Amino acid sequence: xxxxxxxxxxxxxxxxxxxxxxxxxxxxxxSISITLDEIWTETKINFSPNHKRDILTINNVQQDDTRxxxxxxxxxxxxxxxxxxxxxKCNFPISAGLASSSSAFSALVIxxxxxxxxxxxxxxxxxxxxxxSGSAARSMLGxxxxxxxxxxxxxxxxxxxxxxxxxxxxxxxxDSQKKAVSSSEGMKLSSKTSPFYxxxxxNQSEDIDEARKAILSQDFLRLSEISxxxxxxxxxxxxxSRPSIVYWNSATIECMHxxxxxxxxxxxxxxxxxxxxxxxxxxxxxxxxxxVNILKxxxxxxxxxxxxLGQEPQIK
Numbered sequence: 256x257x258x259x260x261x262x263x264x265x266x267x268x269x270x271x272x273x274x275x276x277x278x279x280x281x282x283x284x285x286s287i288s289i290t291l292d293e294i295w296t297e298t299k300i301n302f303s304p305n306h307k308r309d310i311l312t313i314n315n316v317q318q319d320d321t322r323x324x325x326x327x328x329x330x331x332x333x334x335x336x337x338x339x340x341x342x343x344k345c346n347f348p349i350s351a352g353l354a355s356s357s358s359a360f361s362a363l364v365i366x367x368x369x370x371x372x373x374x375x376x377x378x379x380x381x382x383x384x385x386x387x388s389g390s391a392a393r394s395m396l397g398x399x400x401x402x403x404x405x406x407x408x409x410x411x412x413x414x415x416x417x418x419x420x421x422x423x424x425x426x427x428x429x430d431s432q433k434k435a436v437s438s439s440e441g442m443k444l445s446s447k448t449s450p451f452y453x454x455x456x457x458n459q460s461e462d463i464d465e466a467r468k469a470i471l472s473q474d475f476l477r478l479s480e481i482s483x484x485x486x487x488x489x490x491x492x493x494x495x496s497r498p499s500i501v502y503w504n505s506a507t508i509e510c511m512h513x514x515x516x517x518x519x520x521x522x523x524x525x526x527x528x529x530x531x532x533x534x535x536x537x538x539x540x541x542x543x544x545x546x547v548n549i550l551k552x553x554x555x556x557x558x559x560x561x562x563x564l565g566q567e568p569q570i571k
Contacts, residue, residue, distance in 0.1 A: 261295050264355060273445060326387070430504060523542050
Protein backbone atom coordinates (compact mmCIF):
# COMPACT_ATOMS: atom_id res chain seq x y z
CA UNK A 256 0.00 0.00 0.00
CA UNK A 257 2.80 2.40 -0.84
CA UNK A 258 4.49 3.87 -3.91
CA UNK A 259 7.04 6.52 -4.91
CA UNK A 260 6.84 8.52 -8.13
CA UNK A 261 9.01 11.29 -9.59
CA UNK A 262 7.42 13.78 -11.99
CA UNK A 263 8.54 17.03 -13.60
CA UNK A 264 6.70 20.32 -13.95
CA UNK A 265 5.72 21.61 -17.34
CA UNK A 266 6.03 25.04 -18.88
CA UNK A 267 3.03 26.18 -20.90
CA UNK A 268 3.88 27.69 -24.29
CA UNK A 269 0.23 28.27 -25.09
CA UNK A 270 -1.31 29.15 -21.75
CA UNK A 271 -4.59 28.60 -20.03
CA UNK A 272 -6.05 31.14 -17.64
CA UNK A 273 -9.54 30.66 -16.25
CA UNK A 274 -11.96 27.82 -15.58
CA UNK A 275 -15.08 26.70 -17.41
CA UNK A 276 -16.13 24.37 -14.60
CA UNK A 277 -14.89 25.11 -11.09
CA UNK A 278 -16.31 21.92 -9.56
CA UNK A 279 -14.18 19.69 -11.80
CA UNK A 280 -11.45 22.31 -12.29
CA UNK A 281 -11.80 22.20 -16.07
CA UNK A 282 -9.78 24.88 -17.90
CA UNK A 283 -11.50 27.52 -19.99
CA UNK A 284 -9.16 26.94 -22.93
CA UNK A 285 -6.87 24.28 -24.35
CA SER A 286 -3.10 24.59 -23.88
CA ILE A 287 0.28 23.31 -25.05
CA SER A 288 3.31 22.73 -22.84
CA ILE A 289 6.79 21.25 -22.59
CA THR A 290 7.66 18.84 -19.79
CA LEU A 291 11.00 19.52 -18.10
CA ASP A 292 13.71 17.08 -17.10
CA GLU A 293 16.27 18.16 -14.49
CA ILE A 294 13.59 19.87 -12.37
CA TRP A 295 11.32 17.47 -10.44
CA THR A 296 9.05 16.55 -7.56
CA GLU A 297 9.29 13.15 -5.90
CA THR A 298 6.25 11.97 -3.96
CA LYS A 299 5.87 8.94 -1.70
CA ILE A 300 2.50 7.75 -0.41
CA ASN A 301 1.90 5.16 2.28
CA PHE A 302 -1.58 3.97 3.27
CA SER A 303 -1.97 2.43 6.72
CA PRO A 304 -4.84 1.58 9.09
CA ASN A 305 -2.62 2.98 11.84
CA HIS A 306 -2.82 6.54 10.52
CA LYS A 307 -5.36 8.72 12.32
CA ARG A 308 -5.55 11.30 9.52
CA ASP A 309 -3.89 12.20 6.24
CA ILE A 310 -0.42 13.62 6.76
CA LEU A 311 1.37 15.78 4.19
CA THR A 312 5.04 16.70 4.34
CA ILE A 313 6.66 18.96 1.75
CA ASN A 314 10.44 19.31 1.79
CA ASN A 315 10.51 17.89 5.34
CA VAL A 316 7.96 20.41 6.64
CA GLN A 317 4.61 19.01 7.80
CA GLN A 318 1.68 20.93 6.33
CA ASP A 319 -1.41 21.99 8.28
CA ASP A 320 -3.71 22.06 5.24
CA THR A 321 -4.11 18.70 3.50
CA ARG A 322 -7.46 19.37 1.80
CA UNK A 323 -6.32 19.31 -1.83
CA UNK A 324 -4.28 16.16 -1.29
CA UNK A 325 -7.04 14.45 0.69
CA UNK A 326 -9.63 15.37 -1.93
CA UNK A 327 -7.38 13.96 -4.64
CA UNK A 328 -6.97 10.67 -2.76
CA UNK A 329 -10.73 10.48 -2.09
CA UNK A 330 -11.49 11.04 -5.76
CA UNK A 331 -9.44 8.00 -6.75
CA UNK A 332 -9.90 5.69 -3.76
CA UNK A 333 -13.27 6.75 -2.42
CA UNK A 334 -13.87 8.17 1.05
CA UNK A 335 -13.88 4.76 2.78
CA UNK A 336 -10.14 4.20 2.79
CA UNK A 337 -7.15 4.11 5.07
CA UNK A 338 -5.53 7.42 5.79
CA UNK A 339 -2.29 8.18 3.97
CA UNK A 340 1.08 9.66 4.74
CA UNK A 341 2.28 11.71 1.76
CA UNK A 342 5.86 12.94 1.62
CA UNK A 343 6.94 15.22 -1.21
CA LYS A 344 10.25 16.86 -2.03
CA CYS A 345 11.14 19.31 -4.83
CA ASN A 346 14.47 20.52 -6.15
CA PHE A 347 13.05 23.93 -7.15
CA PRO A 348 11.03 26.75 -5.50
CA ILE A 349 7.34 25.96 -4.96
CA SER A 350 4.29 28.25 -5.24
CA ALA A 351 6.47 30.76 -7.09
CA GLY A 352 5.25 30.51 -10.66
CA LEU A 353 7.23 27.41 -11.63
CA ALA A 354 4.25 25.04 -11.93
CA SER A 355 5.18 23.08 -8.82
CA SER A 356 1.59 21.85 -8.50
CA SER A 357 1.82 20.27 -11.97
CA SER A 358 4.62 17.93 -10.92
CA ALA A 359 3.22 17.42 -7.42
CA PHE A 360 -0.24 16.25 -8.43
CA SER A 361 0.81 14.25 -11.48
CA ALA A 362 3.21 12.35 -9.22
CA LEU A 363 0.52 11.99 -6.55
CA VAL A 364 -2.21 10.48 -8.74
CA ILE A 365 0.18 7.94 -10.23
CA UNK A 366 1.47 7.05 -6.76
CA UNK A 367 -2.09 6.57 -5.48
CA UNK A 368 -3.00 4.42 -8.46
CA UNK A 369 0.14 2.32 -8.00
CA UNK A 370 -0.21 1.95 -4.23
CA UNK A 371 -3.83 0.79 -4.23
CA UNK A 372 -3.73 -0.94 -7.63
CA UNK A 373 -6.77 0.88 -9.01
CA UNK A 374 -5.83 0.24 -12.62
CA UNK A 375 -6.70 3.73 -13.90
CA UNK A 376 -5.74 4.43 -17.51
CA UNK A 377 -3.61 7.45 -18.50
CA UNK A 378 -6.49 9.70 -19.60
CA UNK A 379 -8.42 8.93 -16.42
CA UNK A 380 -5.41 9.79 -14.28
CA UNK A 381 -4.89 12.98 -16.28
CA UNK A 382 -8.42 14.07 -15.44
CA UNK A 383 -7.87 13.23 -11.77
CA UNK A 384 -4.63 15.24 -11.75
CA UNK A 385 -6.42 18.09 -13.53
CA UNK A 386 -9.09 18.23 -10.83
CA UNK A 387 -6.37 19.06 -8.30
CA SER A 388 -4.27 21.32 -10.52
CA GLY A 389 -5.22 22.34 -14.02
CA SER A 390 -1.65 22.12 -15.30
CA ALA A 391 -0.91 18.76 -13.66
CA ALA A 392 -2.62 16.79 -16.43
CA ARG A 393 0.04 17.95 -18.91
CA SER A 394 2.86 16.55 -16.74
CA MET A 395 1.44 13.06 -17.27
CA LEU A 396 3.31 12.97 -20.58
CA GLY A 397 6.80 13.96 -21.63
CA UNK A 398 8.03 16.21 -24.42
CA UNK A 399 5.49 18.48 -26.11
CA UNK A 400 1.98 18.01 -24.76
CA UNK A 401 -1.39 19.37 -25.87
CA UNK A 402 -4.26 19.51 -23.41
CA UNK A 403 -7.51 19.48 -25.34
CA UNK A 404 -10.86 20.49 -23.90
CA UNK A 405 -13.61 17.94 -24.44
CA UNK A 406 -17.27 18.25 -23.45
CA UNK A 407 -17.04 17.17 -19.81
CA UNK A 408 -13.35 16.35 -19.47
CA UNK A 409 -9.88 16.94 -20.84
CA UNK A 410 -7.63 14.87 -23.07
CA UNK A 411 -3.85 14.97 -23.26
CA UNK A 412 -1.88 14.21 -26.42
CA UNK A 413 1.87 14.02 -26.99
CA UNK A 414 2.81 16.09 -30.04
CA UNK A 415 6.51 15.23 -29.97
CA UNK A 416 8.71 13.21 -27.66
CA UNK A 417 11.50 15.06 -25.85
CA UNK A 418 14.22 13.51 -28.01
CA UNK A 419 12.42 14.47 -31.23
CA UNK A 420 13.20 18.16 -30.67
CA UNK A 421 15.57 18.52 -27.68
CA UNK A 422 15.11 22.16 -26.78
CA UNK A 423 16.64 23.64 -23.64
CA UNK A 424 14.99 25.80 -20.99
CA UNK A 425 16.80 28.40 -18.89
CA UNK A 426 14.81 29.70 -15.91
CA UNK A 427 15.76 32.97 -14.26
CA UNK A 428 14.60 33.02 -10.63
CA UNK A 429 13.75 36.61 -9.73
CA ASP A 430 11.79 35.89 -6.53
CA SER A 431 11.53 32.49 -4.85
CA GLN A 432 8.91 33.57 -2.30
CA LYS A 433 5.31 32.37 -2.40
CA LYS A 434 3.31 34.61 -4.72
CA ALA A 435 0.75 36.97 -3.19
CA VAL A 436 -2.12 35.91 -5.46
CA SER A 437 -2.58 32.22 -6.19
CA SER A 438 -3.35 31.13 -9.74
CA SER A 439 -6.81 29.91 -8.70
CA GLU A 440 -7.68 33.24 -7.09
CA GLY A 441 -6.27 35.16 -10.06
CA MET A 442 -8.25 33.17 -12.61
CA LYS A 443 -11.52 33.79 -10.78
CA LEU A 444 -10.79 37.51 -10.57
CA SER A 445 -9.82 37.79 -14.25
CA SER A 446 -12.88 35.92 -15.51
CA LYS A 447 -15.14 38.26 -13.57
CA THR A 448 -13.44 41.61 -14.11
CA SER A 449 -11.08 41.74 -17.12
CA PRO A 450 -12.66 43.29 -20.24
CA PHE A 451 -10.28 41.14 -22.34
CA TYR A 452 -11.18 37.79 -20.78
CA UNK A 453 -13.89 36.73 -23.26
CA UNK A 454 -11.65 37.62 -26.19
CA UNK A 455 -8.84 35.59 -24.64
CA UNK A 456 -11.08 32.50 -24.50
CA UNK A 457 -12.57 33.04 -27.95
CA ASN A 458 -9.26 33.38 -29.81
CA GLN A 459 -7.26 30.65 -28.06
CA SER A 460 -7.92 27.99 -30.70
CA GLU A 461 -6.03 30.03 -33.31
CA ASP A 462 -2.92 30.13 -31.11
CA ILE A 463 -3.21 26.40 -30.39
CA ASP A 464 -3.36 25.58 -34.10
CA GLU A 465 -0.41 27.83 -34.89
CA ALA A 466 1.76 26.40 -32.11
CA ARG A 467 0.87 22.81 -32.98
CA LYS A 468 1.94 23.35 -36.59
CA ALA A 469 5.19 24.99 -35.44
CA ILE A 470 6.00 22.08 -33.12
CA LEU A 471 5.21 19.35 -35.62
CA SER A 472 7.36 21.07 -38.27
CA GLN A 473 10.03 22.00 -35.66
CA ASP A 474 9.87 25.63 -36.77
CA PHE A 475 11.56 27.47 -33.90
CA LEU A 476 10.89 31.02 -35.10
CA ARG A 477 7.22 30.29 -35.67
CA LEU A 478 6.90 28.74 -32.20
CA SER A 479 8.81 31.66 -30.71
CA GLU A 480 6.45 34.25 -32.14
CA ILE A 481 3.20 32.57 -31.14
CA SER A 482 4.45 31.58 -27.66
CA UNK A 483 5.54 35.10 -26.74
CA UNK A 484 2.33 36.55 -28.20
CA UNK A 485 0.15 34.15 -26.21
CA UNK A 486 2.11 34.84 -23.03
CA UNK A 487 1.64 38.59 -23.37
CA UNK A 488 -2.06 38.17 -24.05
CA UNK A 489 -2.51 36.17 -20.86
CA UNK A 490 -0.70 38.76 -18.78
CA UNK A 491 -2.78 41.50 -20.42
CA UNK A 492 -5.85 39.74 -19.04
CA UNK A 493 -4.22 39.68 -15.61
CA UNK A 494 -3.17 43.31 -15.76
CA UNK A 495 -6.66 44.47 -16.76
CA SER A 496 -8.35 42.59 -13.92
CA ARG A 497 -9.71 44.66 -11.05
CA PRO A 498 -7.65 44.93 -8.97
CA SER A 499 -4.80 44.40 -11.40
CA ILE A 500 -2.75 41.20 -11.05
CA VAL A 501 0.92 41.90 -11.74
CA TYR A 502 3.34 39.06 -11.02
CA TRP A 503 6.36 40.65 -12.71
CA ASN A 504 9.13 42.58 -11.02
CA SER A 505 11.90 44.76 -12.44
CA ALA A 506 14.20 41.78 -12.99
CA THR A 507 11.46 40.00 -14.97
CA ILE A 508 11.28 42.93 -17.35
CA GLU A 509 15.05 43.23 -17.63
CA CYS A 510 15.24 39.55 -18.56
CA MET A 511 12.64 40.09 -21.26
CA HIS A 512 14.66 42.95 -22.71
CA UNK A 513 17.85 40.87 -22.61
CA UNK A 514 16.19 38.02 -24.50
CA UNK A 515 14.85 40.44 -27.11
CA UNK A 516 18.39 41.73 -27.61
CA UNK A 517 19.65 38.19 -28.11
CA UNK A 518 16.92 37.65 -30.71
CA UNK A 519 18.09 40.73 -32.59
CA UNK A 520 21.56 39.21 -32.74
CA UNK A 521 20.18 36.08 -34.36
CA UNK A 522 20.07 33.80 -31.31
CA UNK A 523 17.31 31.18 -31.27
CA UNK A 524 15.63 31.93 -27.96
CA UNK A 525 12.25 33.16 -26.75
CA UNK A 526 10.66 33.86 -23.37
CA UNK A 527 7.50 32.83 -21.62
CA UNK A 528 6.17 33.76 -18.16
CA UNK A 529 3.51 32.02 -16.11
CA UNK A 530 1.65 33.24 -13.02
CA UNK A 531 4.78 34.39 -11.24
CA UNK A 532 7.89 36.57 -11.69
CA UNK A 533 10.21 33.89 -13.07
CA UNK A 534 11.12 34.09 -16.73
CA UNK A 535 11.63 30.95 -18.81
CA UNK A 536 13.89 31.21 -21.82
CA UNK A 537 13.39 28.41 -24.36
CA UNK A 538 16.28 27.99 -26.76
CA UNK A 539 18.19 25.71 -29.08
CA UNK A 540 21.03 23.81 -27.32
CA UNK A 541 23.75 25.77 -29.10
CA UNK A 542 22.37 29.05 -27.68
CA UNK A 543 22.04 27.90 -24.06
CA UNK A 544 25.38 29.12 -22.72
CA UNK A 545 24.85 32.64 -24.08
CA UNK A 546 21.36 32.78 -22.58
CA VAL A 547 22.64 31.60 -19.19
CA ASN A 548 25.51 34.10 -19.15
CA ILE A 549 23.24 37.02 -20.02
CA LEU A 550 20.44 36.21 -17.56
CA LYS A 551 22.61 35.42 -14.54
CA UNK A 552 24.22 38.88 -14.76
CA UNK A 553 20.91 40.73 -14.50
CA UNK A 554 20.37 42.49 -11.20
CA UNK A 555 17.61 40.76 -9.26
CA UNK A 556 18.18 37.32 -10.74
CA UNK A 557 19.05 35.20 -7.70
CA UNK A 558 19.74 31.96 -9.57
CA UNK A 559 19.43 30.29 -12.94
CA UNK A 560 18.05 26.79 -13.50
CA UNK A 561 18.73 24.78 -16.64
CA UNK A 562 16.77 21.87 -18.02
CA UNK A 563 16.13 19.85 -21.10
CA LEU A 564 12.81 18.31 -22.02
CA GLY A 565 11.81 15.31 -19.97
CA GLN A 566 9.75 12.15 -19.92
CA GLU A 567 6.49 11.08 -18.32
CA PRO A 568 6.47 10.47 -14.52
CA GLN A 569 8.61 7.58 -13.33
CA ILE A 570 7.65 5.01 -10.71
CA LYS A 571 10.65 4.52 -8.41
